[in-house]
Amino acid sequence: MENTRRRGAALEEAILQAAADELSETGFAALTMDRVAKRAGTNKNAIYRRWPDRLALGVAAYKKLTTEIQPPDTGSLRADALELLRRANQHLSSPLGAILRELLAAAGGAQALTGQLPEQSADAMTAMWLLVLGRAVARGEAAPEALHPRVATVAMVLLRNEFVTRGVPTVADGIIVDIVDEVFLPLVRRRGRS
Structure with missing residues (x-):
């Protein structure tokens, strides 16, 4: 079996996606590092090396969920x-x-x-x-x-x-x-x- 351990950008993306999914399903109040780590297939240390706390991870995950808004131009x-x-x-x-x-x-x-x-x-x-x-x-x-x-x-x-x-x-x-x-x-x- 080949080693599929992710590192760098691939691991960061997996963590962010897992956190975004958790936010979407349960909201920020229920977001935990344990659940994100389990969902991303990694450990909490990998998360803490990138985001110092749950709030920083929540903000990063929220940014992943949003899209840039273009200003309207109706002429008025x-x-x-x-x-x-x-x-x-x-x-x-x-x-x-x-x-x-x-x-x-x-x-x-x-x-x-x-x-x-x-x-x-x-x-x-x-x-x-x-x-x-x-x-x-x-x-x-x-x-x-x-x-x-x-x-x-x-x-x-x-x-x-x-x-x-x-x-x-x-x-x-x-x-x-x-x-x-x-x-x-x-x-x-x-x-x-x-």
Whole structure:
């Protein structure tokens, strides 16, 4: 019988796949190094050499489960903002979103870990919203002064706040429309009039 011991990238991929499968099936709360090791056909030491703890492994596995989101380009700032928030709401309300919320709660204020999560990376989120807002500025829908990271991401922050402070499983579409129409659009349109 030939030795099929995996090393390097092949072993890392097997561990990540096993952890991603465990996350999908049981969530972060039930994720254990023992179960991941058994599922990957390796030992816990092989996991700990790559990820220092369960949370770091959970974050890496979550990244494997997600795909990169392309920003919408509908030709309208309002429609783009609504689409971005609706996509985020759908994700945060999904089983994968539940895993994300568990990871965020477990990470607490550990920015080094939360910044690795695709949806939580301040740079990635800001870049997407700035792109959408930049297109709106080019079309004359928003003031050039609105191209500021805090302004660009305020709608997303308010959506996340609904999940965090209210503990809702999903945000009603009326609230998403209010965030865009009552906060985001007036803010980006008034920036140049001060």
